[in-house]
Amino acid sequence: MQVAEIISDVLGQDVPIRIVAYDGSKAGPDGSDVALKILTPRALARLATAPGTLGLARAYVTGEIEVDGDVYDVLNAMADLTLHDLSRKEQVALARKLFPVWLRHRQPPPEFEYRPPGRLHSKARDSKAISHHYDVSNRFYEWVLGPSMAYTCAVFATEDSTLEEAQAAKFELVAQKLALRPGMRLLDVGCGWGGMVMHAAAEHGVKALGVTLSRNQAEWAQAEIERRGLSDLAEVRHLDYRDAPEEQFDAISSIGLTEHIGKANLPSYFGALYRRLRPEGRLLNHSITQPRTPLTRKLDPFIARYVFPDGQLEPVGDIISAMNDTGFEIRHEENLREHYALTLTEWCRNLEEHWEEAVAEVGLGRARVWRLYMAASRLGFERDNIQLHQVLGVKLGDRARSGFPLRGW
Template structure:
């Protein structure tokens, strides 16, 4: 059987993109502007042990599959292809067909595939998981994220706003929801490179503390705080959120941390943040969520190459757990379209700095990022994942929230 026929079995009869294989066979429409090129039998051997997206991703990361054109366009064209819907009998037939290829060309998974050691969501294992993704190269992140160094969903005031304008708008939206005023104390858990911490200090006169499990992030952020002359108000520490100071804060922001917590730890997570707030203090939780129940496991490629141990929950579950921890929920909104725009900006940045990025982190890791950001953009556009901000308040002993009757 020719390679193109096998790929057609995996992708479906109506292959939406052009497929060109090393044996000269072809599939899909000749008029397609984008194409998958199967360069080596090793790519086919990957499909024996991982018949779906994981096998294809392994082959792409390893350079055994190449894409002609934009990766996002290929994924968009293939978005309706049921890669995960191969029946057991179809998987068995595929494995039998490819068995001779697998015996001659089998390869171990790429070295970039990672599963952290230790007990799930222990401090030790969480630190390893975070280091795997974030302690790559600050220079690489500067190229991808841009000057804001904000690695979370931006908020676009207009469709043509720049990525930097949208990241500043995101930080200001969080500040407004938290009602930040001069003299307040803010705790930002999972603070990344300190964007929210520095915004709160510079724009609102807030004494802000950020904590992150990434040593690279903490070092970069603290140096940037010094450079901006914000050392009197802002600080970032290399610290687990569970070890953050327990004194009363006026406000807490959690922007992109909850995805790393784990479902079983959510009650203790929100309870710990509740205890760190003064009565009347607010929590803004900003995180990626699943759009519906029952939930699905994190995509195997994302779980093994990008966010080890990451878990996404529906927003309804997060709201319930926050409520059970003592928070009164005051506001919630879905920003998934904004995250698609954010990822489009990061994808452009990576392509503009592709040669430098490859030289800095290697071709394999650069390919991981190209693939995962394009796939994530599509996921937000197609409502396979969402981004929710949930605002809660710790009421005072008389049940007062301190909110105006309308508006912020």
């Protein structure tokens, strides 16, 4: 059987892109502007052991499959065909068909495919999982994220807003929801490179502490705090949120941490944040979510093994229920799904503009991982396969006082 026909079996017979294979076979419309090029039988060996998206991803990041055109355009064209992996019956049939190729060309998964050891969501394992993704290279992230070094969804006033404007607007939106004022104390858990901490200190006179499990992030953030002259107000520590100071803060922001917690740990997670808040203190939880209750809790296997080991996404209703059951009164909820698609569009553009430098810094395979995952994530937000929600809660004071005005945040 010709190689292009085999790939069509994986993607579907009505695949809307060109498929060009090393044996000279072709499939799909000749007039398509984008194509998948199957360069070596090793790509088929990948599909034999991992039919569907994981096998295709392995072949792409190792250079055994090449994309002719923009990766996003290819994924967008295939979106309706590849949103779900093959059925078990289809996987078995494909594996049998490819067994002879696998015998001759089998190989281990790429070296940067990672599953952290230890008990799920223990402090040691969480540290390894976070380090795998965030301790890649600060310089690499500077090229992708831009000057803000914000690795979370921005907030665009218009589609013409720059990424830096949108990231500043995101931090200010969080600050307004938390009603930050001079002299207040803010705890930012999972603080990344310290963007929220520095914004709170510089723009609102807040004494802000950020904690992150990434040593690279903490070192970069602390150096930037000193460079900006914010050391009197801002600090970032290399620390698990569970080990953050027990003193009562006036506000807590969690921007992009909940995805790493796991459903079973949501009660203890929100409980830890609740204990650290003073009465009438506010929590803003900003996280990627499932658009509906999933049949399975597993992430896409490519994302789980290459990008966010141990990551888990929950429906926003589960997050709200967990916050509410912990004791928070929910005051506001907002879906920023389209904003994250725009954010990822800018990150993808940054990566392409710095492609040669990025490859030199982290290697071709890892750069391909980021190119693929960011393009796929952009498509996921556009197609409502994932969402981004901000949920604002308050720890009620005496006689259920919230400290909220009658209108507004």
